[in-house]
Amino acid sequence: MYDVGQLIGGNWTPGRGGARLTVLNPGDGTAVTTVAVASEADVAAAVQAARDAAPGWRRTAPGARAAALHAAANAVEAAADELAALMNAEMGKPVDGARDSIGAGVGTLRQYAELGPTHRGRALAGNDEAIDLMAYGPRGVVAVVTPWNDPVAVSCGLLGAALVTGNTVVYKPSERTPGTGHRLAQLLAPHFPDGVFSLLSGDGSVGAALASAEVDVVAHVGSTATGRAIAAACARTGAKALLENGGSDPLIVDADVDPAWAAEQAALGSFANSGQICVAVERIYVHRDVAEAFLRELAAQADKWAGDLGPLVDTRLRETVHAQVSAAVRDGARVLTGGELPEGPGAYYPPTVLADCTDDMAVLREETFGPVAPVVVVASFGEALERAARSPYGLAATVLTGSMSHAQQAWRELPVGTVKVNAVFGGAPGGAAHPRGGSGQGFGYGPELLDELTVVQAVHLEAPPTGW
Numbered sequence: 176m177y178d179v180g181q182l183i184g185g186n187w188t189p190g191r192g193g194a195r196l197t198v199l200n201p202g203d204g205t206a207v208t209t210v211a212v213a214s215e216a217d218v219a220a221a222v223q224a225a226r227d228a229a230p231g232w233r234r235t236a237p238g239a240r241a242a243a244l245h246a247a248a249n250a251v252e253a254a255a256d257e258l259a260a261l262m263n264a265e266m267g268k269p270v271d272g273a274r275d276s277i278g279a280g281v282g283t284l285r286q287y288a289e290l291g292p293t294h295r296g297r298a299l300a301g302n303d304e305a306i307d308l309m310a311y312g313p314r315g316v317v318a319v320v321t322p323w324n325d326p327v328a329v330s331c332g333l334l335g336a337a338l339v340t341g342n343t344v345v346y347k348p349s350e351r352t353p354g355t356g357h358r359l360a361q362l363l364a365p366h367f368p369d370g371v372f373s374l375l376s377g378d379g380s381v382g383a384a385l386a387s388a389e390v391d392v393v394a395h396v397g398s399t400a401t402g403r404a405i406a407a408a409c410a411r412t413g414a415k416a417l418l419e420n421g422g423s424d425p426l427i428v429d430a431d432v433d434p435a436w437a438a439e440q441a442a443l444g445s446f447a448n449s450g451q452i453c454v455a456v457e458r459i460y461v462h463r464d465v466a467e468a469f470l471r472e473l474a475a476q477a478d479k480w481a482g483d484l485g486p487l488v489d490t491r492l493r494e495t496v497h498a499q500v501s502a503a504v505r506d507g508a509r510v511l512t513g514g515e516l517p518e519g520p521g522a523y524y525p526p527t528v529l530a531d532c533t534d535d536m537a538v539l540r541e542e543t544f545g546p547v548a549p550v551v552v553v554a555s556f557g558e559a560l561e562r563a564a565r566s567p568y569g570l571a572a573t574v575l576t577g578s579m580s581h582a583q584q585a586w587r588e589l590p591v592g593t594v595k596v597n598a599v600f601g602g603a604p605g606g607a608a609h610p611r612g613g614s615g616q617g618f619g620y621g622p623e624l625l626d627e628l629t630v631v632q633a634v635h636l637e638a639p640p641t642g643w
Contacts, residue, residue: 176206176207176208176209177207177208177209177261177354177357177358178208178209178211179208179209179210179211179353179354179356179357179376180211180357180376181211181213181217181221181373181374181375181376182360182364182372182373182374183217183220183221183224183373183375184220184221184224184227184228184369184370184373185224185364185368185369185370186369189211190211190212190213190214190217190376191214191216191217192211192212192213192214192217192377194211194212194377195209195210195211195212196209196210196212196350196353196377196378197209197210198210198265198350198351198352198353198354199489200264200265200267201266201267201485201486201487201488201489201490201521201522202267202485202486202520202521202522202523203520203521204520204521207264207265207354208264208265208353208354210350210353210376210377211376211377212376212377212378212380212381213375213376213377213381213384215384217375218345218375218381218384218385218388219388221345221373221374221375221385222316222318222345222385222388222389222390224369224370224373225316225343225344225345225370225371225373225390226315226316226343226389227370228343228368228369228370228371229313229315229316229342229343231368232313232341232342232343232367232368232371233312233313233341235341237291237292237294237339237341238292240291240292240338240339240340240341241288241289241291241292241339242288243338243366243367244284244285244287244288244291244335244338244339244366245284245285245288246366247284247362247363247366247367248281248284248285248288250362250363250365250366251277251280251281251284251327251331251359251362251363252277252278252281254358254362255274255277255278255281256274257358258273258277258327258355258358258359259273259274259277260273261352261354261355261358262276262277262326262327262352262355263485264354265323265351265352265353265354265355266323266324266326266351266352266355266451266488267449267485267486267487267488267522268448268485269483269485272448276325276327276328277327277328279328280327280328280329280330280331280332281331282604283328283331283332283335284331284334284335286335286604286605287332287335287336287339287624287625288335288339290339290622290625291339291340291625292339294311294340294622294625294629295311296308296309296310296311297309299633301635304637304638305635305636305637306634306635306636307633307634307635307636308633308634308636309631309632309633309634310631310632310634311340311629311630311631311632312341312629312630312632313340313341313342313628313629313630314342314391314392314415314628314629314630315342315343315390315391315392316342316343316344316345316389316390316391316392317333317337317342317343317344317345317390317391317392317393317394317628318344318345318347318385318386318388318390318392318393318394318414319333319334319337319344319345319346319347319394320347320382320385320386320393320394320395320396320397320401320405321333321346321347321348321349321356321395321396321397322349322396322397322398322453323348323349323350323351323352323488324448324451324452324453324488324544325448325452325453326348326349326352326355326356326359327355327359329396330346330348330356330359331359332619332620332624333394333396333619333624334346334363334372336624336625336627336628337392337394337628338367338371338372339625340625340628340629341629342391342392342628343370343371343372344371344372344373345373345374345375345385345390346360346372346373346374346375347374347375347376347377347381347382347385348360348374348376349397350376350377350378350379351488351489353376353377356374356376357374357376360372360374379401382401382405383404383408386404386405386408386409386414387408387411387412388412389412390412390414391414391415392414392415392416392417392627392628393405393408393409393414393415393416393417394417394418394619394627394628395416395417395418395419395420396418396419396420396453396619397420397421398420398421398542399420399421399542399568399613399614399615401420402416402418402419402420402421402615403420403613405418406418406616415617415627416616416617417616417617417618417619417627417628418610418615418616418617418619419453419570419610419614419615419619420570420610420613420614420615421453421542421544421568421570421613421614422453422454422455422457422542422568422569422570422571422610422614423457423458423539423540423541423542423543423566423568423570424444424454424455424456424457424458424568424570424571424572424573424591425456425457425458425459425460425563425566425572425573425589426440426441426444426456426458426459426460426572426573426574426575426599427460427461427556427559427560427563427572427573427574427575427576427585428441428459428460428461428462428465428469428559428575429462429556429559429574429575429576429577429578429581430462430463430464430465430556431576431577431578432465432575432576432577434465434468434469434471434472435468435472436575437461437465437469437472437575438469438472438473438475438476439472439476440573440575440597440598440599441456441459441469441473441476441548441599442473442476442477442479442480442526442548443599443600444456444573444599444600445457445459445526445546445547445548446477446480446484446526446546446548447600448485449484449485449486449487449524449545449546450496450543450544450545450546450547451487451488451492451544451545453570454570454571454593454600455544456548456573456599457539457542457543457547457549458539458549458551458563458566459473459548459549459550459551460550460551460553460558460559460562460563461550461551461552461553461559462552462553462554462555462556462559463552463553463554466550466552469550470511470528470530470550473511473528473548473550474511474512474528477511477512477513477525477526477527477528477548478512478526480526480546481513481525481526484523484524484525484526484546485523486521486522486523486524487522487523487524487545488522489522490522492522492544492545493516493522493523493524493545495543495544495545496524496543496544496545496546496547497516497524499536499537499538499541499543499545499547500514500527500529500538500547501514502536502537502538503529503532503536503537503538503549504529506533506535506536507531507533508529508530508531508532508533508536508538508549509529509530509531510527510528510529511528511529511530512525512526512527512528513525513526513527513528513546513547514527514529524545524546525546526546526547526548527545527546527547527548528548528550529547529548529549529550530550532549532550532551533551534551534562534565536549539551540566542568556576556578556581556584560584560585560588560589563589564588564589564590566612567612567613568591568611568612568613568614569590569591569592569610569611569612569613569614570591570592570593570610570611570614570615571591571592571593571594571595571608572585572589572591572593572594572595573594573595573596573598573599574589574594574595574596574597575596575597576596576597582596582597590611590612591610591611591614592608592609592610592611592614593606593608605620605621605622606620606621607619607620607621607622607623607624608620
């Protein structure tokens with residue numbers, strides 16, 4: 176069994192807390208990881224070590240920081256198979272998909288290694304007797320709190336951007352994937368001076384203590400409830416909150432699309448990673464002209480996906496997903512396929528398609544985070560847009576349409592950070608967006624993340640008077 180502790184000031188230690196957690200394999204219920212829960216004293220020590228290391232790391236040349244990040248990326252790439260096996264054991268992601276995700280994380284580390292040394296500053300137009308400029312520098316100590324559903328790729332983005340810009344980091348991975356986070360930390364830490372990179376393990380109490388500590392930024396990807404608690408803690412301490420929280424992303428199917436192709440896109444968006452993706456399709460609004468054929472094709476697609484899905488991360492999440500599906504059925508939704516708890520061990524849940532859904536059902540109103548595709552039939556594209564916008568979340572949305580005017584109307588009117596047209600996943604490297612509402616605040620990706628993790632000084636320089 177994999178054993179997880181803390182990295183504080185360059186020293187690996189079980190920490191000073193006595194509590195321990197055990198992570199179970201969601202496929203068969205066997206124990207995978209045992210976790211030492213960091214104490215408040217451990218949190219304070221890690222933050223102080225980061226604070227002590229900050230001046231030296233800040234003064235390290237940007238090129239040297241980038242070289243360290245490149246070396247760390249090489250180490251993660253070399254250990255991809257090991258990390259993929261840990262992800263599979265802790266959160267159920269199939270190994271091939273886990274390798275792809277780890278590859279994305281490696282690419283992100285390298286991207287920030289290249290962008291860091293060129294991170295912007297600029298001269299200002301002043302008078303001839305002076306020099307005016309805007310200089311960028313690190314914010315200080317960054318707490319990085321990451322989720323379980325994509326534990327390597329998400330962590331690499333936040334950690335890479337924070338470290339390359341000269342910040343020191345205290346890293347708290349999810350208690351559902353602590354072994355993956357621990358192994359990632361083992362791969363990254365040797366490339367940075369002691370105290371620049373620290374790891375704290377444990378449950379939500381550790382994350383809460385870290386968010387309330389004397390840090391300069393709390394960067395979090397995870398649930399909306401946790402994000403709001405972090406925002407409240409940052410309001411008390413004065414730290415910057417950088418948040419990507421939950422979503423309930425809509426998919427709109429226009430009247431002019433091929434229903435079979437639309438069903439393939441909908442299935443990919445709803446069922447990939449068993450629906451455990453922040454930008455998964457959680458609500459589907461289909462035009463009535465293609466609804467019957469679309470529903471038939473989507474049910475067929477769900478049946479094709481059934482043998483390829485891994486389990487949900489644990490039985491607790493499975494119970495939540497099934498409770499939403501059951502409540503929708505009680506309120507009038509029809510199950511076209513799935514919707515039943517499978518027999519046998521593990522936290523598996525079948526790909527499920529629900530018809531005749533209404534906006535007041537929790538399966539549409541809330542984030543389900545499971546392989547469920549609830550469908551609403553609409554009379555027009557305008558109605559679909561209006562209903563898709565009725566959400567407290569604002570992460571992303573997808574529109575399937577052959578109309579350029581509808582595509583433009585969608586990205587102008589949907590109150591979300593990302594709008595995808597005719598593809599549920601995809602986008603150029605370096606893209607960044609502002610999540611809205613309950614989905615968070617601030618840029619979490621792309622070159623703009625470097626701006627989030629730095630501060631700007633306006634500098635005015637004049638020569639001393641002659642004669643001194």
